[in-house]
Amino acid sequence: MANKIYKIPSHIAIIMDGNGRWATKRGLPRNYGHREGVKAIERTIDACLKYGIRYCTFFAFSTENWKRSKEEIDGIFELLREYLRQNNDSFFEKGVKISYLGVIDPFPEDLKKALLDTMDKTKDFNKLEVNFAINYGGRDDIVRAVNNLIQNGYTKITESDLLNALDTKNLPEPDFVIRTSGEMRISNFLLYQMAYSELYFPKVLWPDFNKKYLLKALKVYQNRNRRFGGIK
Numbered sequence: 001m002a003n004k005i006y007k008i009p010s011h012i013a014i015i016m017d018g019n020g021r022w023a024t025k026r027g028l029p030r031n032y033g034h035r036e037g038v039k040a041i042e043r044t045i046d047a048c049l050k051y052g053i054r055y056c057t058f059f060a061f062s063t064e065n066w067k068r069s070k071e072e073i074d075g076i077f078e079l080l081r082e083y084l085r086q087n088n089d090s091f092f093e094k095g096v097k098i099s100y101l102g103v104i105d106p107f108p109e110d111l112k113k114a115l116l117d118t119m120d121k122t123k124d125f126n127k128l129e130v131n132f133a134i135n136y137g138g139r140d141d142i143v144r145a146v147n148n149l150i151q152n153g154y155t156k157i158t159e160s161d162l163l164n165a166l167d168t169k170n171l172p173e174p175d176f177v178i179r180t181s182g183e184m185r186i187s188n189f190l191l192y193q194m195a196y197s198e199l200y201f202p203k204v205l206w207p208d209f210n211k212k213y214l215l216k217a218l219k220v221y222q223n224r225n226r227r228f229g230g231i232k
Contacts, residue, residue: 018205058132098122177194178200
């Protein structure tokens, strides 16, 4: 009964931090860390399916990550291509729906096509929805949403209007946000959406994240008292 989890978050969001440090500690190029990080994504997806989590959002590439070296950015894009190509059958077998948050217009055409094709092929699956935040920033999300509302004639905006204009309009707000590597900041991720999310900052580097660490995180979550500004 020690591993029994009785309070499962519907939506977890993960800031996958520590890939570069994982590689540097081993004397390897940073992209080796990103490659190992992709394996951690698959382990996490399997664990989410095991524990009945319905939505999982991975912060994969931020609007600020364009400041990194071209070599590292190209490596990340190539890993995303490989991931989509190699896991198509897996998505079908597991009933996983793939979506994305952010703006993919600046990406190479073949990468955009691969992502959109995968989204279309998996759109009817419902065991788990996996969202990749790519070229995503929380501030950019809010600014784009407000501009879209203005363009559609809104002169006064409610909270509901804004929530329905954000990239996450089809998702519940995240119950639980995990940032690996021990860094305690949210780095422009889902700024509006995580107003009442529970936050957790384990020290494990992302490439080492697995079912054991997710189970530990879920045990932390189930002991949190979520009051949403009220009193229970």
